[in-house]
Amino acid sequence: MRCEVCGREIFGQPYYRVIEGGRMTVCGGCAQFSNQEWDPRKPKAQPMRRRSAASTRPRRRSDIEVAEATELVENYGELIRKTRQRKGMTVEDFAKKLSEKESVIKNFEKEQLNPTMTLIRKVQRELGITLIEEAEVGTGAVLTRPMGPRTLGDMLKLKTKEEDEEEG
Ligand SMILES: [Zn+2]
Incomplete structure (x- = not known):
């Protein structure tokens, strides 16, 4: 075994010293450079890189999150029950x-x-009713800034929605 600092052959028991932050197996002479010992019986510390490399991808909005951001209409429970019963x-x-x-x-x-968005959509489709404030939650653009100023596109959408409701 050679000294990791000076490279000379180590006779007898080597010294384990932490030198400049690194774990070195050194000769008696080089052991004097440091009085910080390390224990060779313990496994070497895991490289730090591995842990910090954990990916931090942005999460996609799940159906549940969308549903939370969406307001269900008032008395939607009753609406579902009554419509269901009416359909026998x-x-x-x-x-x-x-x-x-x-x-x-x-x-x-x-x-x-x-409820998940999937469930809401299924119930809406099956019963032909509207359970959420936004008629279509396809884009999500309106949902993410419900209090923000309305663009012309939003107003057109709203107008269409109102007209649809008049027909039904
Ligand atoms: Zn040495």
Whole structure:
């Protein structure tokens, strides 16, 4: 074994010293450069790079986050229940149609559920009702700045929406 500092052969027991931040196995002479020892029985510290390299990709907005940003209409639970009943569907029928659990439908009607956008869309489509303030949540542009000034595009959208509602 050679001294990692001076390169001379180490006779006998080597010294383990931390020199300039590095763990060195050194001879008795070079051991005097440092009085900071390290323990050769412990595994070497993991390279720091590996940990900090964890990727920090921006998260995509999930359906749930979108749903939270979207306001459900007032008494949406009752609206769902009444519309469903008018169509002659039990909770069980309705749940089967939507491929959802009965409990999900029940809680949704009781307004005790934080529904995903997917579920909201399915219910809307099946019952032909509107559950959220924004008729179409395709772009998300309006949702991200609900209090901001309206662009001409937004106003046109609103106008279209109003007209649609008059027809229905
Ligand atoms: Zn040495």
